[in-house]
Each structure stands twice: as C-alpha cells, then as structure tokens.
Amino acid sequence: MCAAIRQFGRTLLAILRELADENAYRRHLAAHGRTNSPEEYRRFQSEHFKAKYQRAKCC
Amino acid sequence: MRHLISALFGIVGALALAGIAINRGEPVNSMWLVIAAVCVYIFSYRVYASWIAAKVMALDDNRATPAERLRNGHDYEPTNKWIVFGHHFAAIAGPGPLVGPTLAAQFGYLPGTLWIIIGAVLGGCVQDFVILFCSMRRDGKSLGQMAREEIGRVGGITALVTVLLIMIILLAVVALVVVNALKGSPWGTFTIAATMPIAVFMGLYLRYLRPGRVLEISIIGFLLVLGSIFAGEWVAHSPAWAPWFTLSGVTLALCVIVYGFAASALPVWLLLAPRDYLSTFVKLGVVILLGVGILFVQPQLQMPALTRFIDGTGPVFAGDVFPFCFITIACGAISGFHALISSGTTPKMVAKESHALPVGYGSMLLESFVAIMAIVSACVLDPGVYFAVNSPAGVVGATAEAAVKTISAWGFPVTADQMAALAKSVGEETLFYRTGGAPSLALGMAHIFAKGGGGERLLAFWYHFAIMFEALFILTVIDAGTRVGRFMLQDLLGHFYKPLGRTSWMPGVIGSSAAIVLGWGYFLYQGVRDPLGGINSLWPLFGIANQLLAIIALCLSTTVLVKMHGRKYMWIPLLPMLWLGTVTFTSAYMKIFSPHPRIGFLAAAEVLERNPLQTEATKTLIFNNYLDAFVCGLFLVLVSTILVDSARQWWGILHGTRAIESTETPFVPSQLRPEEI
Numbered sequence: 001m002c003a004a005i006r007q008f009g010r011t012l013l014a015i016l017r018e019l020a021d022e023n024a025y026r027r028h029l030a031a032h033g034r035t036n037s038p039e040e041y042r043r044f045q046s047e048h049f050k051a052k053y054q055r056a057k058c059c
Numbered sequence: 060m061r062h063l064i065s066a067l068f069g070i071v072g073a074l075a076l077a078g079i080a081i082n083r084g085e086p087v088n089s090m091w092l093v094i095a096a097v098c099v100y101i102f103s104y105r106v107y108a109s110w111i112a113a114k115v116m117a118l119d120d121n122r123a124t125p126a127e128r129l130r131n132g133h134d135y136e137p138t139n140k141w142i143v144f145g146h147h148f149a150a151i152a153g154p155g156p157l158v159g160p161t162l163a164a165q166f167g168y169l170p171g172t173l174w175i176i177i178g179a180v181l182g183g184c185v186q187d188f189v190i191l192f193c194s195m196r197r198d199g200k201s202l203g204q205m206a207r208e209e210i211g212r213v214g215g216i217t218a219l220v221t222v223l224l225i226m227i228i229l230l231a232v233v234a235l236v237v238v239n240a241l242k243g244s245p246w247g248t249f250t251i252a253a254t255m256p257i258a259v260f261m262g263l264y265l266r267y268l269r270p271g272r273v274l275e276i277s278i279i280g281f282l283l284v285l286g287s288i289f290a291g292e293w294v295a296h297s298p299a300w301a302p303w304f305t306l307s308g309v310t311l312a313l314c315v316i317v318y319g320f321a322a323s324a325l326p327v328w329l330l331l332a333p334r335d336y337l338s339t340f341v342k343l344g345v346v347i348l349l350g351v352g353i354l355f356v357q358p359q360l361q362m363p364a365l366t367r368f369i370d371g372t373g374p375v376f377a378g379d380v381f382p383f384c385f386i387t388i389a390c391g392a393i394s395g396f397h398a399l400i401s402s403g404t405t406p407k408m409v410a411k412e413s414h415a416l417p418v419g420y421g422s423m424l425l426e427s428f429v430a431i432m433a434i435v436s437a438c439v440l441d442p443g444v445y446f447a448v449n450s451p452a453g454v455v456g457a458t459a460e461a462a463v464k465t466i467s468a469w470g471f472p473v474t475a476d477q478m479a480a481l482a483k484s485v486g487e488e489t490l491f492y493r494t495g496g497a498p499s500l501a502l503g504m505a506h507i508f509a510k511g512g513g514g515e516r517l518l519a520f521w522y523h524f525a526i527m528f529e530a531l532f533i534l535t536v537i538d539a540g541t542r543v544g545r546f547m548l549q550d551l552l553g554h555f556y557k558p559l560g561r562t563s564w565m566p567g568v569i570g571s572s573a574a575i576v577l578g579w580g581y582f583l584y585q586g587v588r589d590p591l592g593g594i595n596s597l598w599p600l601f602g603i604a605n606q607l608l609a610i611i612a613l614c615l616s617t618t619v620l621v622k623m624h625g626r627k628y629m630w631i632p633l634l635p636m637l638w639l640g641t642v643t644f645t646s647a648y649m650k651i652f653s654p655h656p657r658i659g660f661l662a663a664a665e666v667l668e669r670n671p672l673q674t675e676a677t678k679t680l681i682f683n684n685y686l687d688a689f690v691c692g693l694f695l696v697l698v699s700t701i702l703v704d705s706a707r708q709w710w711g712i713l714h715g716t717r718a719i720e721s722t723e724t725p726f727v728p729s730q731l732r733p734e735e736i
Contacts, residue, residue, distance in 0.1 A: 015145030018138070019339050020273035031132025041270030042328075049327040051134060054546050055403045056222070057539040058396045059155040059229050059389075059605065 024048055065105040072098030076176070079364070080169060086359045089435040092168070093353065096176050096431045100424045103180035108188065108420040115620065115628045116192050118412040123729040125199045126408055135199070137410035137736050140417060146408065148422040149339050150400045151187070152346070154233055154533050155390025155605075156430040161496035161503075162598060163387040164437040164445065165375040167365040170384045171434050178385070178392030179427035182635035186609060188419035189616040189632055190398045194406035195415060196723045202402045202612060206701070208722045209618050214704045218611050219547070221697045222399070224690070225604040226544045227575070229396075230319070231582030232601040233533045235593050238311045238583070239495035240526055245304035246295040246486050247526045248311070252304070253287035254334065254531055255318075261333035273336055280337045284531075288523050295486060308587040315537065316580040322538030323545055323572040331538050338532035345504075345528045349432050352507040362438035362445065367469065374450035374466075375494070376595045377657035382646040385639075386602030391430025393635065395608025397423065398615075410736040411729070436503030437496075443473025444481060444490075448499040451592030452492050462491055484515065485522035494592035497533075501525035544575040585683045588676070595657065596687055599650055603691060606643040607698040610636055614705040621709050622721045629709070640702070647695050651688045660688035 017023045028044045029036060075095035079087055112118045129135040138146075163171040193209075194200055200208075203222070207215020241247045261280045269275060294300045306314070322330050371379035376387065390396070401419060409415055437445060446466045447455075455462040459475040466473050482490045485505065490498065505521035513521070546562065548571045553560015559567045586593025613636035621629050653659030656666045664684035667677055711717025 011139070011141050014139065015142050016274060016340070018142045018146050019149055019343075020277065020336055022271060022273055023138075023142075024133075025271050027132045027136055036271055038267060038270045042266065044271075045266070045328045045332070047133070049332055052404075053327050053331060053539055053542050056226065056396065056399050056543045057536050058151045058153040058400055059233065059394065059536065059601075 021048060021052075061105070065102055068098045069102035069106070072102055076173070079172065083364060086361070087168070087364070088357055088359055089353055089439065090357050092172055092360075092431055092435060095172075096428055099176050099180060100428070103184070104416075104420060104424060107180065108184065108416055111185070111188065111631060112413070112416045115624070115631060116189075116412075116415075118192070118415060120411045120413050121729055122412055123727040123731070124195055124409050124412060125406060125724075126410055127729060127731050128724075128727055129198065129407075134404065134407045136408055137731055138408040139736050140410065140414035143405060143408045143410075143414060143418050144422055147400065147405045147418050148425055149343060150404070151390075151394075151397045151422060151426055152342060152429060153390060153396075153536055154236065154529065155394060155396075156426055157433045157500055157529065158233075158236055158496040159388040159598075159602070160391055160430045160434040161437040161500045162375050162449070162594070163384050164362055164434055165366060165368050165373040165449070166380045166384055167363050167369070168360055168434055168438040169364040170369070170380050171388055172431065174385055174388055175392050175427055175430045175434065178388075178635075179423060179430075182609075182613075182639065183391075183393035183397070183427065184420045184423040185631060185635060186393060186395075186612050186616065187397045187401045187423045188415065189619070190612050191401040191406055191409070191415050191419035193615065193619050194402040195409055195412065198724055199407040200402065200722075202398050202615065205402065205722075206611065206615050209615055209622070210701065210705050210708060214611075214614075214701050217697050217700050217704075219551075221604075221608060221611065221694070223544065223547050223551070224694065224697075225396075225601075225608055226540055226547070227578040228582065228597070228601045228604050228690070230537055230540045230544070230579035231586065232594075232597045233536055234312070234315045234319070234579065234583045235586040235597060236495040236497050237530045237533050237537075238308050238315060238587055239493055239592070239594075240497035240501070240530060241306070241311055242308045243305060243489070244295075244487055244526075245301045246291040246523055247530070248304040248306055249294040249300075250284070250287050250291040250523060250527045251530045251534070253290070254284055254337070254527070254534075255330070257283045257287070258330050258334040258337065261337065262329040265333065266328055276333070277336050277340050280333065281341065284337070284341070284527065285524075288520060288527060291523060292486060292519065309584070312580075312583050312587045315534075316576055316583065318534070319537050319541045319580070320572055320576045323541040323576065324568060327542075331535075331542065334531070334535050335539065338535040341528050342532050345525075346429055346432075349436070349504060349507065350428075352504075352511045353432055353435055356507050356510045358435070358439040358507060358510070360435070360438040361440060362442050366442070371655075371658065374446060374454045376598060377655065378599065378646070378649065382642040382649070383599065385642040386599060386606055386646050388430065389602050389605040389609075391427055391433070393606070393609050393639065395605050395610070395612055397426075398608065398612035410731060433500060436500055436507060438503075439506060440499060440503050441473065443467065443471040444478070444502070445499055446471055447473050447478055448490050448493045448502065449496065450492070451494050451590070451595070453590035453592065459489070459491055484518050486519035487522075492592070494594045496594075497526065497529045501529065541572065541575050541579070544578075545571045548575060585679075585686075588679070589683075590680075591657065596660070596684075599646065600687060600691060603643055603647050603650065604694055606639050607694050610639050610643065610698055611701050613639065614701055618705055618708055619721075621712050622719050626713055643698075644695065647691050650691050660684045660691065664688075 369380040508521040616632035
C-alpha cells in the first residue's frame with residue numbers, strides 16, 4: 001500500500017515537472033552536455049517557448 | 060473474468076443512465092450522474108476502445124514510435140505514459156467543458172448529460188484516439204499536414220483557413236465570458252488584474268533569480284494569487300479603490316483587447332509562459348477539488364431533467380434542444396480543437412504504440428467527466444437563480460423586479476430579495492444579467508466548496524476563487540491563442556511578401572498581432588454591445604466552428620481507415636461524423652435562415668431594418684448580424700469542400716478507381732528498453 005502511494009506520488013510529481021517544463025530543461029541540459037546556469041536557462045527558454053507557443057491552446 | 064467485470068460496469072452504467080432519463084419530478088442526487096458517467100466510461104474503455112486498439116489500429120509495441128525514432132531531446136522524447144496522459148489532458152482541458160454544459164443546463168440536466176456521456180465515448184474519444192494514432196504513424200504530423208497529404212491539397216488549405224477563423228471566434232467568445240464575469244465586480248477585476256504583475260514577477264524570478272525552478276515559483280505565485288483574492292475583498296469595500304476596479308463591459312473589453320495585443324507582442328518568458336504555468340496548475344487543482352467536493356457533498360440537482368426551453372425559447376441562448384444542445388456542448392463531448400492537440404506535441408512523446416489508448420481515449424474520458432462536473436455545478440443552483448444570472452436584460456427585463464417576474468412566470472420562482480441576499484453573500488453588487496456561464500458556474504462551485512469546508516462564511520471567497528480560476532485560464536487561452544493566430548497569419552502572408560513571414564521582423568509581428576487582435580476584438584465588442592448579451596449569437600457560432608473542425612478530423616480519420624481496411628471499419632469515425640454533420644449543418648442553416656429573430660441572423664437584421672429609428676447603434680447591429688450570417692455560411696462552404704473532397708477519395712478507393720496512397724511511415728523495430736520510460 002505504502003509502495004503504491006509512493007509510486008503515485010512520484011508519478012504525480014513527474015507529471016507536474018513535465019507541465020512545468022522542468023523535465024524538458026533537464027533533457028535540454030543532457031542533450032547539450034551543459035549544466036544549469038541563468039544563461040543556459042535563457043537559451044532553453046528561447047528555443048522551447050518558440051515551439052511551444054506556436055501551437056494552439058485548446059478551448 | 061475481465062469480460063465479466065466489463066459487463067458489470069456496462070449494466071450498472073446503463074441502469075444509472077436509464078434511471079436519470081426516466082426519473083421525472085423527484086430531485087435527483089448528483090451521484091447518479093457521476094455513477095452513470097464513470098461506469099459507461101469504464102465499459103467503453105475496456106470494450107470499445109480496446110477493440111479499436113487491437114483490431115482496427117493493430118497497435119504494436121514492437122514498432123518504434125516517432126518519439127523513439129526521431130528522439131532529439133526537444134520535441135521528440137519517449138515519455139512515461141502517465142506523464143503524457145497528464146500533459147495531454149492539461150492541453151485539451153480549456154474553458155469549453157466548463158462553460159458549454161453550464162449554458163446547456165437551460166434545457167435541464169438530462170440532454171446535456173446524455174450528450175456528454177454518449178458523445179464522448181462514441182465520438183470525442185474516438186476522434187482524439189484515431190487522430191493521435193494517425194499522427195503517431197506519420198512522424199507526429201499536424202492535422203493540416205495530414206489533411207493535405209491524405210485527402211488532398213484543397214483539404215489541407217481549407218483546414219488551415221478554417222482553423223484560423225475558428226481561433227478568432229473562439230478568442231472572442233471566451234473573452235466575452237471573462238468580460239461578463241468581471242463587469243461591475245471590483246473584487247473579481249482586482250484579483251485578475253493582480254495576476255498580471257504576479258506573472259511578470261514569476262517570469263523575472265525564473266529568468267534571473269532561480270532559473271528553471273518552475274514548480275517553486277508556481278507555488279509562490281499561487282500563494283500570491285490567493286492573497287490577491289483576500290485583497291480583492293478589501294478593494295471592493297474601499298470607497299477610494301473600488302471605483303477604479305468597477306468597470307463597464309465596454310471598458311473591460313478594451314482592457315482585454317489591449318492585454319491580448321501586449322501579451323502577443325511581449326517576450327513569452329515575461330508574461331505568457333508564467334501565466335500559463337500558473338493557470339495549468341490552478342486548473343488541474345480546481346478540477347480535482349471539484350471532483351472531491353462533489354463526491355464528498357453529493358449535492359441534489361435542483362434543475363429538472365427537462366425544462367420548457369427545449370422548445371427553443373430559452374433565455375440563455377435561443378434554439379431547440381436539437382440541434383443546439385449538441386453544438387453548445389462541444390468540448391466535453393466532442394471537440395475539433397482536440398484534433399490539433401492530438402496531432403501536436405503528444406504524438407511526439409508517446410513511447411509505445413499501446414500508450415495511445417490511455418492517452419488519446421482516456422484523456423478525453425476525463426475531459427468528459429469535467430463536463431459532467433460542470434453540469435452538476437450548474438444544476439445544483441436553484442433554477443430561478445440560474446436563469447436570473449444567465450438571462451440578458453433584453454430577454455427578461457431591464458430591472459430586477461421585471462426580471463424576477465418574467466423568470467417566476469416561467470415556473471422558476473425567484474425573488475429580488477433572494478438575488479440581493481445571494482449577491483451580498485458572494486460580495487457582489489448584483490448577480491443579474493451575468494451572461495456567459497462563468498458566474499453561475501462559480502456560484503455552483505462555491506456552494507459545493509462551501510458545503511465541503513467553511514460553510515456560508517467562505518461563500519464569497521470560494522465564488523471569487525472560482526471566478527479567478529476561470530478568468531485566469533481563459534486569459535491564458537486568449538494570449539496564447541492570439542500568438543498562435545499571429546504565427547498562422549504571418550505564415551499565410553509570407554507567401555505574398557516574404558518579410559511578413561519572418562517572426563523576428565518587428566513591423567510584421569506588430570501588424571499581424573494587431574490584425575488578429577482586431578479580428579477577435581471586433582466580435583468581442585459586438586458581443587458586449589449586443590442587447591441579447593452576445594452569448595446568444597457568439598457561442599453557437601463558436602460551437603458550429605468547433606464541430607466543423609471535428610468533422611474535418613473525422614473525415615481524415617475515415618480516409619485513413621478506408622485506406623487501411625477498405626469499408627470494414629469506416630463506420631467507426633463515419634457514424635459520429637454523420638451525426639455531427641447533421642447537427643452542425645442544421646444549426647448553421649437555422650442560425651442563418653431561421654425566421655425567428657433570436658435565432659436567425661438574417662431575420663434579426665430584417666427586424667432591425669424595419670425599425671424606423673435608424674441610429675448608428677442600430678446600423679451597427681444590422682451589419683453585425685449580416686457579418687455573423689456570412690461567417691456561418693463561410694464555415695459551411697469550407698467544410699462542405701472538405702467533405703466532398705473526402706467522399707471522392709473514399710468512393711475512388713472503394714471502387715478501385717483511385718490508388719491507395721498512404722503516408723504511414725514504414726515499420727522500424729523498437730529498441731526502447733522498459734527502464735527508459
């Protein structure tokens with residue numbers, strides 16, 4: 001039971017991180033072999049948001 | 060055993076549906092709606108959707124998905140199925156499944172509930188699932204690209220133009236919902252205004268203070284928004300501050316238009332993205348809270364199963380239950396817009412083909428459940444209160460006394476004192492003429508939340524919390540939608556003059572942003588000035604547009620299935636398409652040509668033309684009615700074009716006169732290990 005709750009909590013947190021683009025940022029760092037820094041985050045934002053906000057949001 | 064459990068859910072679902080359909084006179088507990096919906100969802104998922112996945116699509120986990128084959132660490136990334144599920148649900152859940160069912164509650168709880176449940180399991184979920192499957196088998200291509208490649212060039216271009224027009228109507232109508240919810244409400248207006256500096260603070264925090272800490276700043280942002288709700292009460296009672304935030308509909312419309320333009324032209328990280336994070340988390344939190352609230356409180360439905368307004372004389376919007384119930388509730392039953400999401404980010408994240416079932420079909424089931432919760436929230440209100448809040452002055456009378464007299468005469472007793480006491484309890488001056496659905500939904504939600512915790516003392520807080528939640532994510536739809544519309548317009552204009560297509564060329568950015576904002580801004584302004592409240596003309600127009608987009612998606616689905624299996628399984632998307640075609644073409648025809656001025660745009664223009672007093676306002680109203688009729692007709696022409704084009708394809712393929720040209724990518728074996736997802 002406790003394991004199931006822990007698993008649920010982990011999945012929920014992972015969903016929230018995906019929605020917050022935190023997972024995407026990690027993937028970005030891994031893909032480019034870089035570490036977290038304000039400059040890197042700004043670079044990520046400009047690449048990621050360009051694609052993200054060209055798509056319609058649903059009604 | 061599996062079949063036995065599925066059959067059990069099917070039987071319980073059918074009995075619960077029959078129970079709520081046959082019941083007359085006695086109040087029904089909302090749990091019956093919840094049980095009916097959940098059992099039907101589980102049955103359809105385990106039986107119908109699983110059958111489609113296995114026999115029709117033949118989903119194969121040994122086949123590499125685009126997320127695996129084209130993995131790039133950005134768009135294409137194999138992701139855990141529950142994360143994709145959450146991501147997809149958050150993307151498809153907008154204001155539609157909340158507002159549409161609230162408006163359709165004027166027919167009673169039954170028509171909307173049946174349409175939401177049956178429409179979703181046989182139409183909406185199938186559409187989302189099949190489009191996700193099609194896109195997944197085509198490298199994650201968009202609906203427009205697939206329409207162009209599978210149906211033809213005409214179909215592709217028509218789909219693009221239709222989407223752009225739908226965006227404009229969508230943005231206008233959701234903006235109107237916000238304006239109607241906030242007009243004359245200093246508390247609500249202050250709270251929403253405060254979310255803008257909060258969003259800018261979040262943007263700066265992420266950019267310069269704690270890069271990448273989105274969850275952290277979202278929690279801080281949420282606490283600040285909660286603080287702004289409490290501050291809003293103080294502002295509403297302050298003689299110095301209240302007048303600054305007590306705005307008319309026209310002023311609010313202008314504010315929203317300016318906001319839409321600014322958000323579209325400003326850097327995304329500063330305003331749009333932080334608001335988007337905040338609204339996504341608030342939206343998911345409130346949906347869960349509402350679900351828990353309904354389960355905990357188990358409220359009785361006050362609205363009858365059917366009201367007298369199924370005859371088309373409804374005050375919220377005019378039109379018979381058939382076809383207007385089926386275009387008023389789009390998202391929640393079937394929404395064409397979902398096809399854009401199912402062919403957007405989601406197919407690029409699906410790690411295994413079998414995940415398309417919970418993501419495509421399952422997410423839409425959850426969206427449908429949100430719509431059921433919205434109809435419950437609207438129907439727990441006293442019907443007299445519901446109609447007093449949602450009816451425009453042009454229908455029920457311009458004074459409180461006239462309005463309650465008209466509504467009581469319909470058989471829904473309500474008094475001016477009752478409305479005044481209710482308005483006071485939620486911290487508002489008045490709740491009359493709050494058309495658009497948002498305030499009545501907020502009232503219903505506030506009642507459920509207050510019964511769950513805090514009682515009547517917290518009713519005002521919960522009401523403004525619900526208004527904040529609705530307005531917050533509607534404004535996010537507006538700013539993101541304006542930006543997307545700008546990109547689409549620039550893409551189109553770039554064919555005529557190259558620099559206009561460049562998203563970094565400032566004159567192009569400003570010009571195209573202004574064009575999109577003026578487009579939806581005009582319809583918004585028209586809605587605000589409309590004596591019938593605006594929703595009467597704009598919401599059906601939006602519903603028609605959205606359902607026509609669903610017809611395009613189902614056309615594409617049918618084409619793909621015909622290419623895969625001939626005529627054998629083409630009925631799966633074809634039947635919902637034929638139903639939607641009948642509903643949408645009938646309602647569009649009625650909106651243009653009905654002789655009743657509250658329904659037909661041309662009849663309304665004719666009545667106004669007969670008025671001997673031709674003021675500027677009258678002339679504008681006449682023009683607006685002709686414009687709405689033209690837009691409605693244009694939608695019909697565009698979708699008819701795609702229908703004819705598709706039918707020619709199907710006929711040719713089924714009779715062997717046309718070669719089967721599928722654009723499905725070839726089979727590549729999957730190398731993905733379970734621990735990678």
